[in-house]
Amino acid sequence: PEKADVLMSEWMGGLGVDENMLAPLVMARNRWLKPGGKILPERVTAFLAPVWMRFFDEDLSHWRTRPHGVDMSVVADITAHEPLMTQMPIGPEDILSTPQEMWSHDAYTCSLEEADRSFQTKLSFVAERSGKLSNLATWFHASFFDSAPLITAPDAPETHWGRFVFPLERAVEVEKGTPIDVEFHCDPSSPGSCEFFWSVKIGDLPVERHDSRGFTQE
Numbered sequence: 106p107e108k109a110d111v112l113m114s115e116w117m118g119g120l121g122v123d124e125n126m127l128a129p130l131v132m133a134r135n136r137w138l139k140p141g142g143k144i145l146p147e148r149v150t151a152f153l154a155p156v157w158m159r160f161f162d163e164d165l166s167h168w169r170t171r172p173h174g175v176d177m178s179v180v181a182d183i184t185a186h187e188p189l190m191t192q193m194p195i196g197p198e199d200i201l202s203t204p205q206e207m208w209s210h211d212a213y214t215c216s217l218e219e220a221d222r223s224f225q226t227k228l229s230f231v232a233e234r235s236g237k238l239s240n241l242a243t244w245f246h247a248s249f250f251d252s253a254p255l256i257t258a259p260d261a262p263e264t265h266w267g268r269f270v271f272p273l274e275r276a277v278e279v280e281k282g283t284p285i286d287v288e289f290h291c292d293p294s295s296p297g298s299c300e301f302f303w304s305v306k307i308g309d310l311p312v313e314r315h316d317s318r319g320f321t322q323e
Contacts, residue, residue, distance in 0.1 A: 108139040119190050119269025120151040120207065120243040125293045127210060128221040134212065146247035146255065150209035155201045155230055155285050157237040160193050162276045185274045186315045188301055192267040195259035201238055201279060202230035207289065223292045230285040239276040241287060241303060243269045271303045273313060283308040
């Protein structure tokens with residue numbers, strides 16, 4: 106029954122909210138944190154950037170080459186709609202446009218209604234260089250008072266989180282200045298997990314839609 110001075114919780118998934126643990130954190134805060142008490146971490150912000158991942162692209166392409174004379178393209182089709190938590194390296198040369206914020210949550214002020222819902226964002230990028238695009242990469246930034254933040258970005262020290270990436274069906278050649286429009290949903294589905302929807306519109310190409318509960322094409 107006592108109130109606590111400090112509430113510490115490692116509730117973050119690869120893009121912050123995807124382990125569906127923000128709402129329990131808010132409920133714990135409302136029940137047990139003293140007025141003026143501290144929460145670790147204080148704020149978690151998720152970011153997204155369009156990237157090329159050479160190793161992933163090569164793996165996906167392999168299943169479309171009829172290895173050993175067998176049509177294994179269904180493996181590529183399914184994999185292109187599955188999020189992947191990965192330690193695969195992503196260098197500055199692989200990021201096509203400046204990362205943008207998806208959402209940000211203050212542990213002191215976030216309401217239960219805000220924490221227990223579908224998280225959605227629409228982002229518009231412009232390719233800052235020519236190159237290939239094969240994935241959307243996501244990560245988070247967690248702040249702790251005046252201490253060093255915990256960052257899982259490609260240019261940060263490695264952690265067990267790595268990056269959470271969301272594939273395209275195949276790599277696309279993109280010219281500098283090409284618009285890249287992204288819509289992204291993270292939907293709580295069960296304790297500890299979420300389902301995802303992402304769509305990508307690259308220049309004049311048709312919209313490409315992905316859903317971790319199934320997939321559709323346009």
